[in-house]
Amino acid sequence: MARRASGFDRAGQATVEAVAGIAALMLAALLCFQLLAAGYSATIADGAAEAGAVALIRGEPVEPAVREALPGWARSRVSVSRIGTTVRVRLRPPALFSSMADKLAVSAEAGGKPG
Amino acid sequence: MSEHLLIGTVGSNGRADRLAVERVREAAGDRVGVVVEVGRERPRPASLIAPEQAKRLEATLAEALPGAVVKARGNLVFVAADDSPDLTQDVCRLREQAEGCPLAVVATASRYRELLELGWDEVVIRSDQSEPSPGEPDERDALTELVVEEAAEFADRVELAGPGRGRGSRRLRDRLGSNRGQATPLVLGGVFALVLGAVAIVAISGAVTGKARAQRAADLSALSAARSMKNDLPRLLAPPLLPDGTPNPAHMSKPVYLGRARLAAIEFAVKNGASPLAVSVRFPDSASYAPVRARVAIATSVAPGDGGGGHRAPPNWAEARINVPASMGSVPSMASGGGYSGPLAERQGKGMRPDVAAAFDSMSAAAAAAGVTLTINSAFRSDAEQAALFAANPDPTWVAPPGQSLHRCATELDLGASDGYGWLAANAERFGFVQRYSWESWHFGYVAGPAPCSEEGNSVGTGGGDRSRALSQAFPSVTPAWVRPLILRAAMKWNVSAALLAAQLFAESGFDPKAGNGIAFGIAAFTPAAAAEYGLDDPFDPAAAIMAQAHLMSDLLGQFGSPALALAAYNAGPGEVGSCDCIPSYPETQAYIAKILGMLGGMGAISPVGMTIELVK
CATH class of the missing domain: 3.30.1380.10 (Muramoyl-pentapeptide Carboxypeptidase; domain 2)
Known part of the structure; x- marks a missing residue:
């Protein structure tokens, strides 16, 4: 029996490691995706806030300008508010769970002299 | 080598034979060794010279196994055994007869299973199959794996030999060798690479975003300055004195106008993340009577240089202006070209x-x-x-x-x-x-x-249909009384808005019939060439000059169809405007148009005045 143990338990070892490894890789990939989604959302929220501030300066409606500056998927995930001379954009990034999207929501602000 | 070696082959056994010879020769040293090749089609010939011991063993084995071809070659004895059902007994008999001599048996996968039961010091599996053709399933891996599993039941040591070409061989070698924990570093490496990549992307995008934010602060700051100028332009253009000679409280002086724009620029640069000390505001057309441009530069922070010192990165800058569109969409802001000649x-x-x-x-x-x-x-x-x-x-x-x-x-x-x-x-x-x-x-x-x-209809946009009201209100309030009848007469003759002519005269000369700057002369600022073209003998004669001005504006309105373009052509020349059908980018021309249209907009003569705010850079 000692001879049998020498070679073939290791095959099982590799399989178990492979399964666990794939799971770990997938988890890491999901975390990276979430990180990138949040970062990308912050970037486009910045641009959208600027577009809103430009609209504010030009005396045009702010909210349509903000939405126009966002890609299609983000338009339903954004909320826009104007406080005085500041346009605030809050964007929920894509996430596996909606509750997670709320927690990862990013905000951007830009100001401009109103028309 | 061990004394008894069994080599199982998957595929050709050519390499297995060579391996057997090498291993037996190595183990035998000065002794005689035996190589049994099961099912070999062409038995090896005997060598001319062989040690006496080998000759004796050759004879012994040939006698013990009559069906086999036994040949002594050097100090090795080769036995080409039949692939018969009695193979196990034959091999057993050979091992007995060759006791004390190292012995190796080479058998195909189909036969060596039964040989395994004899007990071996060492079992070697060779996978010598060639690469499968593209599209064919790679069956040798499964077969080799099966063979290895069986061999492990009986052998002290299982060695997977082979040419090293097949992926299956390599994979099995990996599995049977020191493969414990191989997946872990692989996975850790993968995770590390993923995280590293993500962090790199975040870092790069963060740097880009930081740069973009600095530029954004400059953009919004310049736009805010232009917004301030647009808000204040009517007050800048309002006459400084009321008709009774008292100061006009609605009027804003140019220094105040520019100061407010500068404050707006700084306020919104700071609001968008810039340091107030890093903001520099300039007005490229500040010499004009109606500046419409603002340039904002925001210095970036000091970054360390390669040599340990520091260098200042170039500032982010932006320029914004009040822009007068060449036309208001499909409808000009003022009618021209015959018939009605008032605001539309x-x-x-x-x-x-x-x-x-x-x-x-x-x-x-x-x-x-x-x-x-x-x-x-x-x-x-x-x-x-x-x-x-x-x-x-x-x-x-x-x-x-x-x-x-x-x-x-x-x-x-x-x-x-x-x-x-x-x-x-x-x-x-x-x-x-x-x-x-x-x-x-x-x-x-x-x-x-x-x-x-x-x-009266032409004046309806300003003074309504009442002629007396039209006469009093069809002009900007700054228009002196003495010049109003002259303007009205010219406006009626050439079908051009009186308000437009009056605003233009204010911008050109401030209604001074003696004005002149060495290039253009008189109340309507005619150049000698333009005066000659329009039959104006004396540009200092206000009545004649205003009539020629109305004539020229009528022509330009007919040619360009838009008051803004006609004014641009009056100021910069029809050639400049006609070449691009646009307002030339000269600050002086743009300020000239902004001033006139601003006056008309302030008195409701044009509705709406289509001035916009835009980034130039």
Whole structure:
């Protein structure tokens, strides 16, 4: 029996490691995706806030300008508010769970002299 | 090598034979060794020279195994054994006869299973199969794996030998060798690479975002300065003194105008993340009487250099301006080219006199309440547009010849749709409209205001239809009384808005008949060449100069179709404007237009003044 143990338990070892490894890789990939989604959302929220501030300066409606500056998927995930001379954009990034999207929501602000 | 070696082959056994010879020769040393090749088709020939011991063993084995071909080659004895059902017994017998000699048996996968039961010091599996053809399944891996598993049951050591070509061999070697924990570093490496990549992307995007934020602060700061200028422009252009000679509280001096713009720039640069000490504001056209540009530079922080010192990165800068569009969409802000020559109001993309537009608004609302939707198919048409229409339909019953259509007066509307004609016939009069011709049920003219194409009609946008009001209010308040009749006469002769001419004279010379700067002279700032072209002998004669000015503006309005472009052509020359059909980018010209249109907008002569704020860079 000692001879049998020498070679073939290791095959099982590799399989178990492979399964666990794939799971770990997938988890890491999901975390990276979430990180990138949040970062990308912050970037486009910045641009959208600027577009809103430009609209504010030009005396045009702010909210349509903000939405126009966002890609299609983000338009339903954004909320826009104007406080005085500041346009605030809050964007929920894509996430596996909606509750997670709320927690990862990013905000951007830009100001401009109103028309 | 161990004394008894079993080599199982998968595929060709050529390499297995060589391996057997090597291992037996190695183990035998000075002794004689035996190599048993099961099922070998071409037995090896005997060598000429062989040790006596080998010769004796050859004879012994040949006697013990009559069906086999036994040949002594050097100190090795080769036995080509039949692939017979009694193979196990044959091999057993050979091992007994060759006791004390190392012995190796090479057998194919189909036979070595039974040989395994004899017990071996060492078992070697060789996978010598060639690569499968593309598209064929790679079966040798499964077969080799099966063979290895069986061999492990009986062998002290299982060695997987082979040419190293097959992926299966490599994989099995990996599995049977020191493969414990191989997946872990692989996975850890993968995770590390993923995280590293993500962090790198975040870092790069963070740097890009940081740069973009600095530029954004400059952009919004410059735009805010331009916004401040646009807000304050009417006050800058308001006359500094009231008619009674007292200071005009609505007037804003240029230093205050620029100071407020500078403050707005700094305030919003700071609000967008810049340090107030890093903001620098300039006005490229500050020498102009109506500056419309602001340039903001925001210095970036000091970054360490390669040599341990520091260097200052180039600042982010932006320039914004108040822009006057060449035209207000499809409808010019002011009618020209024959007939009415006053401000146009736009309804449903069509131009009309402002009082007509107001009446249409009331009528349209009443019609909507009654379930009728009124659409405007045509309204103001210049003589040029009428000429094109007449050329396409040369029947005076339906299309008036150019110069005769009432549409040139901006009081006529061609309305639809046809299901609303009944409502219009019954109700239009309540709103000041009458059906002009019995055979044109869509054509309604406005009769409640000044007569079509009348002098009062031209002033309706500023002073209403009352001639006395028109005379007093058709001009910017800064217009001196002595020059008003001169302007009005020229405006009537050349069909150009009096307010436009007055604002232009204010911008050109401040109504000073003796003005001159070495290039242009007189109240209307004529150059000698332009004066000669328009028959103006004395540019210092205000009456003649204003008449020539109206003539020139009439020509330019006809040529360019837009007050903004006509003014640009008056200031910069028709060639500059005609080459691009746009307002040239000279700050002086843009400020000139902004000032005149600003004055007209401030007095309601143009509605709306289409000034916008835009980034130049």
